[in-house]
Amino acid sequence: MPRLASHTDSVPPSGIRRIFELAHALDDVIYLAIGEPDVAVDPAILRRASEAWLADDTGYTPNGGILELREAIVRTVAERNGIRTDTERVWVTNGATQALSLAFSILLDPGDEVLVPDPGYTTFGMNAHLASATPVPYPLRPEAAFAPDFDELERLVTDRTRLLVVNSPSNPLGAVFDRDTLEALLAFAREHDLWVLSDEVYERFSYDQPHISLASLGDDERVLTAFSASKTYALTGARVGWLLTPPGFAPLLRSVQEATVSCINTPAQRAVAAALTGPQDHVDEAAARYRSNLAAATALLDERGIRYLEPTGAFYLWVDVSHAADGDVAGWAERFLLQQRVAVAPGSAFGRMGEGWIRLCVAASEHDLLEGIRRLPAPPTSTSTVSSSTVGAPAS
Known part of the structure; x- marks a missing residue:
């Protein structure tokens, strides 16, 4: 049998999907592992997609x-x-996942290094x-409130470093x-002549700290930005995202898109156009709901003495269970799922710094969120919350 490409052996499996798939084989599971909005899609968006299907608006785009x-x-x-951009710098993709994949594929040569959070x-x-x-991980440490350490970045960059990945709001x-x-x-990217890929999928969900797009700060010759309709409009299965590029990428991207996905399905594109141009009340309501859930969840974590990072964006809570995980949070998460029927994403799936x-x-x-937190094991003595008030301040 012919062999597979050697680089495929190095692609790690997803620790999140491992939990997700295991959970689907069980009954009565509380799902807190996957970033799936539990809100209804705005009916106007659904109508626009339905109209496209019924009108047979299903050709290539x-x-x-x-x-x-x-x-x-x-x-x-x-x-x-x-x-400030133009349509030739906007590339509609199969969710932000393909936007990220597209960027990596056009920016990197074999042997290049990528700084990833x-x-x-x-x-x-x-x-x-x-x-x-x-991939060369740059650590975001709890003792620095998970802010980047620029001295450490300097130590990690080499003459093979080609790309810096930034994710804010962070998942x-x-x-x-x-x-x-x-x-x-x-x-830092200018000094070392790096491309920058900014993942801004959770841009509409920032709370006490305003979201700022990297590409708005200048140097649009260097920054590529990935966005998505999935989280903002609860359209995770519609699979529509977009990649904003520097000028001059259009001829290359036409060829790359043609060779990979050709184009994104037409009714989904019509629906997202309606989402962007229509009223945004449902997005604001979703943000308010997530913030309310965050407040209730952090209050319960405080009551139970469980340490966490105070979030300022996205719709996740980063919770410390090192007192129970015993150095293997992935194994603990599987046991917790089997025993307590709560699916959570193990931090180690996001990198070595996520252990515990x-x-x-x-x-x-x-209801599900609070019940899931009630089933978490509390530490023997109460611990302190990681403050987010300094998240974003460069550590040195």
Whole structure:
């Protein structure tokens, strides 16, 4: 039998999906492991998708997406994110997952190195391996409130480093970097002549700390940004995201899109165009609900003496269970699922710095969220909360 490409052996499995699939084989499970919004999609968005299907609006679209959607994205990122762009720099993708994959595939050569946050979203490292590149984790440590340490970044960068990945609001941490940190990260990328890939999927869910898009800070020749409709509009299964690129990428991306997905399905694109151009009340209501869930969840964690990172964005809670995990949070999460019927994402799935922590999705119902927290093992003595007041301040 012919052999597979050698780089496929280095692609790690997803520790989150492992829990998700195990949970689906069980009954009466509380699902807090996957970032799935527990809110209804706005009916106007569903109607627009239905109209497209019923009108047989199902043909191929341009590789970069339908003009209606690309124009809506251009207006949206200008108004909400302060990013001035044009339709030739907007590429509609199969969710932000494909936007990230697309960026990795066009920016990296075999043997290149990528600086990825640790803890950070699982596909950052997976995409690096698929590009035959090497992910180099830059630690986000609890003692620094999970802010990047620029001295450590300097030690990690080499002449093979090609790309810096930034994620704010952060999945899994729920941390939002402030302007000073983002400007420092951009300056670091300039100094070392790196591309920057900014994952801003949770842009609409920031709380006490405002979300700032990296591309709005200048240097649009260097920054690529991934966005998604999945979390904002509860359209996780519609699979529509977009990648904003520097100028001049269009000829290359037409070829790459054609070779990978050709284009994204038309009714889903029509639905997301309606989502972006329509009223945003349902997004604001979802954000308020998630914030209410966060308040209830953190109050219960405080009551039970369980340590966590105070979130300033996204819809996750980063919770310390090191008192119970005994150095193997992935194994503990599986046992916890089997014994307590609560699915949580083990922190080690997001990198070595996640050992001892778990990620809880607060976009679930408040009832499920609080019941899941009640089943967590409390530490023998109460511990302190990791303050997020300094998240974003460059550590040195």
